[in-house]
Amino acid sequence: MQIVELFPFEQTDEIRQRYEAWISGMVHKDVADVRNDPVAFVHPTKPLAECRLGLVSTGGIHLRSQQPFDIVDPDGDWTVREIPTATPAAEIAITHSHYNHTDADEDINCIFPIERLHDLVAAGFLGSLTDVFFGMMGFIPNGTHVSDDAAPQIVQRLSEEGAEVVLLSAG
Amino acid sequence: MATVSMTVHPFVTVGVGVPRAVSMRFPQGDVFGVPFQAEQQLQIITSALRLLETAEEPRTIMQWPYRWRAGRPQ
Numbered sequence: 001m002q003i004v005e006l007f008p009f010e011q012t013d014e015i016r017q018r019y020e021a022w023i024s025g026m027v028h029k030d031v032a033d034v035r036n037d038p039v040a041f042v043h044p045t046k047p048l049a050e051c052r053l054g055l056v057s058t059g060g061i062h063l064r065s066q067q068p069f070d071i072v073d074p075d076g077d078w079t080v081r082e083i084p085t086a087t088p089a090a091e092i093a094i095t096h097s098h099y100n101h102t103d104a105d106e107d108i109n110c111i112f113p114i115e116r117l118h119d120l121v122a123a124g125f126l127g128s129l130t131d132v133f134f135g136m137m138g139f140i141p142n143g144t145h146v147s148d149d150a151a152p153q154i155v156q157r158l159s160e161e162g163a164e165v166v167l168l169s170a171g
Numbered sequence: 172m173a174t175v176s177m178t179v180h181p182f183v184t185v186g187v188g189v190p191r192a193v194s195m196r197f198p199q200g201d202v203f204g205v206p207f208q209a210e211q212q213l214q215i216i217t218s219a220l221r222l223l224e225t226a227e228e229p230r231t232i233m234q235w236p237y238r239w240r241a242g243r244p245q
Binding site for chain 2: 002003004005006007008009011015016018019020022023034035036037038039040041042043044048053054059099100101102103104106107109110111113115116117119120125126155158159163164165166167168169170
């Protein structure tokens with residue numbers, strides 16, 4: 001597999017000002033500006049080929065057998081769904097009204113790469129996967145519901161699952 | 172736990188602050204690539220995961236070099 005080289009994203013003052021304008025211009029009620037400051041930073045303690053990986057998505061991912069996310073409530077829905085990593089792709093669904101998930105409805109890997117991550121374990125690139133991955137629906141205007149409620153819940157479960165590295169995707 | 176994030180809105184990622192992230196110039200629902208293009212999806216994921224090993228400091232954001240254009244990426 002070809003290695004694709006990434007290049008640095010320029011974090012200019014203009015980019016930062018764009019964020020300030022965006023967050024201050026939110027029209028949703030009960031918006032909370034939640035930032036990571038300072039940003040916690042840890043290095044993996046093992047090579048990736050020995051690491052256990054967890055996946056967290058806010059793309060509205062859930063099992064077809066689970067209650068869908070509430071996409072009507074103006075406050076959003078910060079509940080968490082656990083998706084066993086042995087789940088066939090066809091049993092995974094998306095409930096989210098804030099992005100076009102037509103492609104992901106066909107191939108869940110576009111937004112929730114469960115099959116691709118199994119491929120990477122089989123190829124020896126990753127050590128193992130946690131027994132469950134985590135899905136949320138990312139329309140949550142008040143970020144404190146994530147920082148104070150959902151995120152600690154997920155961190156606790158990732159720790160119980162033995163996750164050493166985590167891939168996060170907003171969807 | 173070391174984390175790496177995917178983003179299609181890097182200005183938000185910059186504002187919020189993350190340990191490390193990969194910015195994709197893809198639609199929000201296609202952050203890991205084209206449907207059923209497993210090779211591309213694997214390239215994107217491995218590039219992101221390698222950032223776990225190569226990033227030296229917090230707020231490291233790297234850019235996937237290809238754009239999504241006319242319905243499919245270059």
